[in-house]
Amino acid sequence: MARVGVFICFCGANIADYVDVPQVVEEVKHIKEVKFAIEYKYMCSDPGQGMIRDAIVQYKLTSIVVAACSPRMHEKTFRKALSDAGMNPYLLEVANIREHSSWVHQKDKKAATEKAMDLCRMAVAKSIANEQLHEISVPVTKRALVIGGGIAGIQAALDIADARIPVVLVEKSPSIGGKMAQLDETFPTLDCSQCILTPKMVDVASHPYIELIPYAEVLELEGFVGNYKVKIKKKASFVNFKTCTGCGACWQKCPVKVPNEYNMGIDKRKAIYTPFPQAVPNKPVIDAEHCTMLTKGKCGICAKVCEKGSIDYTMQDEIIEREIGAVVVATGYDMWDPKPYEEYGVGRFKDIITSLEFERMVSANGPTNGVPVRPSDGKVPKNVVFIKCIGSRDEAKGIEYCSKICCMYTTKHTILLHHKVHDSHAYVFYMDIRAAGKGYEEFVKKAQVDTAATYLRGRVSKIYKKGDKLMVRGEDAQIGQVVEVEADLVVLATAVIAPKDNPDLARLLGISYDKYGYLSEAHPKLRPVETAKAGIFLAGCTQAPKDIPDTVSQASACAAKVCGLFAGDTMKKDPMVSTINNEYCSGCQNCVKVCPYGAIVTDEVPFGHGSKEMRTVAKINEGVCQGCGSCVAICRSMAINLAGFTDPQIINEIVSI
Amino acid sequence: MEAEVKDQLVSIEKPGLIAPPNWEPVIMGILCNWCSYAGSDLTGTSRIQYPPNIRIIRVPCSSRVDPWFLIKSLQTTADGVLVSGCHPGDCHYISGNYYARRRFLVTKKLLNFVGFHENRIQFSWVSAAEGPKFAKVVNKVTEDIKKLGPLHLYKKENFEKK
C-alpha cells in the first residue's frame, strides 16, 4: 500500500494569492494513498526541504509529491532532499501548480484552486506507480581519437596527452602539419609558421601518450560515448617505416616527377616522396598512382638504392581497430577554386594565382626560394594586385559567408611582398577590412603605412591582357570611379571552404553538418565544441573558418572536454531509459528501426524455461538510450517501457481526475 | 421550458444528451518536455492568462505518445485532448515528432470516423519560446470543445448501468 506525502508550496505570494492552498491540502488528504499533506511558504528553502526529510522518516512515506513550480525548475532540488532522507530520489513527482495554474488563472481563484487539486491528484496517482531508479554508470575507455593532424589536431592531441590520456592521431597525408605547415609567416606578429609549428609536430611524434597514424583514414565508428570502436585504414606506403632511416636516397634517385601538392603544384616532387623537409614522420611514401613500378612494373630504382631494403612494392592497405572513448574532429579546410571568375580570365592567364600559391612562393622553403615570380615568364613582379573576397561574400559565384582570415592574410601578403621585393607596389581591392582580433587592426594600419600599399575599396570587374601585363579594371567606390591597374601579378584571396569529404565523415561518425559542409556544433553559443552526439568534439576550421589563435583555443577546449569526460572511471547517466520485457517481446524489431540513436540491438533468449531453441528479442543499450520513448509508443506488445514515464504512470495520471 | 432546453448545451455526438448546468469541459494536454512543456512554463512566467480547463501531462517527446493515451483519455476523464510537441526539425530527439505526426493523423481520422468530432483531438507544435502561442492554442481548443458539449461516447459509466 503506497504511502504518499504531499507538500504544497505557497511560493511566497506567487501561488498563495491565486490558489487557495489550505483547501488544496484538505482536498488531497481525502486521497486514500495520501498519508501526509502540508503547505509551506517556500518548499525549496532549507526548512521546506527539512519538512520533506522529516516527514519521509516520520510517516514512512513511499513516494513524495511536491506541488510547487515547474519540475524544470526545482525537480533536482527536491530529488536531492529525498536522497538526503535515504529515499530513492526518483520516487518524487512535482505538480506544477505555479506555471500551470496560479500564474495563468489569476482572475479565477476557484478554477485555479480546482485545477491545482487536479494537478496534485495526477501527481499523486503518478507517484504511486513510480519505481526506484538508479543512476546508470557507463564504463569509459580512456583513449581519445583525433582526426586530422593540422594545428588543431596537433594542439588537441598534445593537450589531451599531457593529461596522461592516450591519444590516437589519424592524419590522411604522409605528414602532420596541415595547412599551417604551408604558411610562411603568420599574422599579426609575423613569426615564422614553421618555427612555431615544427616543435609541436616533433612533440607529437615523441610523446609517449600519442600514437601517430599518418597516411590513414577513419573507416567506421561504432559504439557510444566512452565506448567507441574505430576502424582505421592505413594506406599502403610501400615503405617500411620501422627500418627506413629517412636518408632520402630513394626520392633523390626516383625518375618520376609529379606536381608537388605541398607547393600548390608550382614545382615537382618525385613519385616516392616526403611532403616537405620538416615532415613528421620524416619517412617517404610511394604515390601508387604515379610510381611506374606499381603501375607498369618497370623501374624499381628506389628499392635498389635503399640500403635498408625498406621498400616493399607488395605492401597492402591495412585495417586496424582501436577502442576509444571520445573523438576530436579536426579535418581543417580547403581553398575555393576561383574558376567561376571567368571575367578575370582565371585559367587563361598564368599570372593570376591564389593566395596559397603566393604564400608558397614567398615562403623561405618554397619552390622559388622565397621570391615571388610570375609563372608566365619567371620575372619578379613589380606591381602586384591583391583581390579580396574571391568566392567569399558572393552569393552569385561563391558562398555567402565571410571567410574571416582573408583580410588578415592579404595584409600579411602585402608586407611579405614588400620585404621580398623592395621596389614592388601592392594594390589591394577590398570590400571591407575585417580586422577584429587582438592586435589585428594595429597590424593592418601599420602595414598600410609601411608598405604604402594602395587600398582600393571596390570589386574588380575585369582583368585583361595588354602585352605581358594584366590590366585590372575595378571600381574605386570612394571616389566613385572606374580605375585600371597595370599588374605584373594578380593574387586572389580565395574563400575558405569545408573539406569536400566532410559530409561523408559526418555520416560515418553520425554527426550533422551544415549546408556548406561544415560540421555542426551542438549549440552555436553555449556548446560550440561539442557535437549533438555525445563524446564527439570539433576543433578548428572543420566547424567554421577560423584563424590560428581561434583554432588553437578551440582545440584546447576540446582537450578540456575530453579530460572532463574521462575524469571518472565511469560516466553517470540519467536512469530514465527504456527497458525491455523479454517475456512480451516478439522480436519484430520495429523498435530497432525507429530508435534515432541505434540504442536498440537484438539478442537471443531461450524459448520458455530451459528450452534449447533460441528466439530473437530486442535489447536496449542503456549507455546510448536517451529516453525519448519512440520505441515504447510503437511497441505493439507493450514489451518496452520508459523508466520515469511508464504506461502505468501515465494511465494513472489520465484516470486520476 | 422549450427555450430553456434550447439554451442548454448538447453533446454533438449524441444530441439527446444534455450538459449539466454550468458544465466545464476537461481537456487532457500531453506536452513534450523539451519544447511544449517549456513553452507552457513560459506562458506562466509571462503571466499570459488562458482558460483553466486543461490538465497537463509531461512526456519526454511527442513520439512517446501512444495513440491509446488519447483513446483512454477520451474514454475516461477528458472531453478533448491536446498533444503538443516540438516543431518539425526541432525535435530534441532528432526525429521523434515525425513518427508521432503520422500516428496522430491516422488516430484523429479514425476516431472521427467512428463518431468523435474531429475537434476533440487536436495537435500543435509549440516551441520553448512560444509562450503566447501556447495560450492561443489552449484558448482555441477550449472554445472548440465547449461548443461540442460533453463527450459521452464509450465512457465507462454509460455501460456499467446496463
Place this chain on the structure above:
Amino acid sequence: MKKLTYFPGCSAHGTSEEFDSTLKLVLKTLDVELEDIPDWNCCGATSAHVMTENLALALPLRNLVLAEKLSNTTMGIACASCYQRMKVTKVHLDENPELAKRINTTVVEEGTYQGKVDVKSMLQYAYEDIGLEAIKSKVTKPLTGLKVACYYGCLLTRPKNITKFDSPEYPVSMDQICEALGATATEFDYKTECCGASFSISNTEVVESLSGKILEMAKESGAHAIVVACPLCQSNLDMRQPDIQKLQGVKYNIPVFYFTQLMALAFGHPIDQLRFPKHIIPVEGALANIGKVEPVPQKVKKTTKAVEAESEAK
C-alpha cells in the same frame, strides 16, 4: 534539307542588310531553308522593357505565338537585341505559366502560347545545330592568314541563365567558326565588353570612347579585322570608326565583318554578293592578308644526324 523559322528583325531590312543577305546565302549553301514568320512585329527592344513589363513581354510573345503556327521547332534570329527579347520572354513565360496566361490575353486572337518553339541566335544555330564539321566541309576558299578578333557584344551569351549558350565572359563559339573557315582568331579579351550601343543616339561620346577601346584592344591582339554577329555592334564599330579615329588620333582602319560574310567568302560565293561596299571602313586591306602565311619559326634545331638521314633518304 533542314528548315528554320526566321525572325529577321527591323535592322535586317536596314543597317544590317548585308548580314541578312549573306546569312541567306550561307544557309542556302548549308542547305537550310528559312521560313519567315508571317506578319512578324517589332521585338520591342530597348524601348519597351524600360516602359512596361507587359508590353516588353507581349510584343515578343506575339512573334513566339505566330512562330508556333509553323512546323519548325527552332526560331533563328539575326539581330542580337531581338534574340535577347525573344529569349527572355520565352524563359520568363515558360518559368511561370500564370504570367504566360496573363500576357497571352493581349494577343489572344493570334492563339495561345505553348512554348514549343526554341529560340536561338544565328550564331548559336550555326554553332550548335549546323556544327563546325558541316561548316568546314563547305569551305572552298579557306581564309588562311586572316587574323580576326571575334566580338560578341553584351547580348549573345548573357545573362548565362537565360541564354544558356557559351561562356558569358569569354565565349569561343565564333572563334571556332572562324577557325573552321581557316582564319586565325586572336586572343581578344574585349569580346564581351560594352560598345555603348544604348547611347548611340543620346550620347555618342560614350559610344566612341567605349567602342574605341574595343578597336584598340582588337588591334592590340594583332587582328586584321573584327568579326561580329550583332547589327548594333557592327554599326558602332564600323560606322563610328572615322570619328573615333579623329577623337583618339589613331588610325585603326580595321574592318568589321559579320561572321556570315566571312562564311560566304570562305564558301566561295562571288565577292560582289557579299555587300562589302556597304562597309564604312574598306575591307580590302584586311582581305589582302588571306593566303599570306608567315612562316612558323623553326622550334627544334634538327640534329646533324637527322639532316644526314634525310639527305641519305634523298
Place this chain on the structure above:
Amino acid sequence: MNYTKQIQEIAAKLFAEGKIDVFVGYRMNGFDENQVPVLVNTADDVSKLVFTDKSVFNLVNYLKNEHTRRKRVGIVVKGCDSRSLNLMLTESQVKRENLYVIGIACEGVTDDSGQKMQNCVDCMVPDAVVFDEMLGTPAPPQNVPVSYKMNADIASLAAMPLTGRAAYFEEVFENCIRCNACRHSCPLCYCAKCCIDQETATLYNGANTTSAAFHALMTWSLHLAGRCVDCRNCEKACPSHLPLHLLHKQNESVIYENFQEHLAGVIPGDRGAFYKYSMKDPDDFIM
C-alpha cells in the same frame, strides 16, 4: 480458378523429396461446398488438398501456430496472404528458408452466397508477391502504381452525419462479445502477450462492455494500421459478423492518401507506415 491438381502434385513432390514436414492448405469441410484450412503431415493425406475460389482463408495465420513454427512448411498463398507473409518475414516471425511458398495468381474468392468477396472486387494486388513457384498467369507488371480503390462502405460512412456514424459504430461495438477471434485469426497478431490482455493496457481488461470493446478494437486496428492486408480473416472469424474491415480500410485509405505509401506488405522488407516518416507528411492538421 481451380489449382487442386497442381497443388496436390507439388505437395506430394515436396514430401517425396523430404523438403517439408507439413503442408498448409485447404480441404473440403465435409458437409457443404465450403473449405477449411488443413495441415497435411504426410504424403498420404495430400489427396485432401483442394484449391478453388472457395479457398477463402489466409493460411499465413497458421505460420504463427505451434504446429508449424519449428517445421519446414509448404504453404499456399493468394495475393493478400502473400503480403501478410511478407510482413511476417520482415518482422522476422518466420524464416524464409523454412518455407516453400506456392503463390497463386488470384482471380478472387467467393463467400458462402457464391458472391465474389468485396475485398477481392477491390483487390489491388491479386498476384502473390512472394513465392517459390507461381500457379496461374500473373498480370504483367505495370510500372505505374495501381490507383487506390476507395472502399465503398468507407465512402458512404464518411458521407454520413457525425451522429449517424457515432450511432452506427456504437451498435457495432455493442455487438462485440470480446471473444478475440479476430485477433487469433489475424496472421499479424502474433504478439507473445497481446497488450489488450495486459494489466496496464486497459481499464477493463476482458470486461465485456461496449467501452471495453471499443478500446480493444481501436487499439487493435491502430496496431494493424499500415500492416493490414485486407484478407478479412478477422471478419470471417467474427461470430457477431462485425464489419471489422471498416476500421482497417479507413486507416489504410488515410495512410495511402496522406503519406503516399504503397499497400502493406507489397515491398519486401517494408515495415509499414508507422515505422518510417517523410519530411513531406501533411502538417496542416497541426496548430
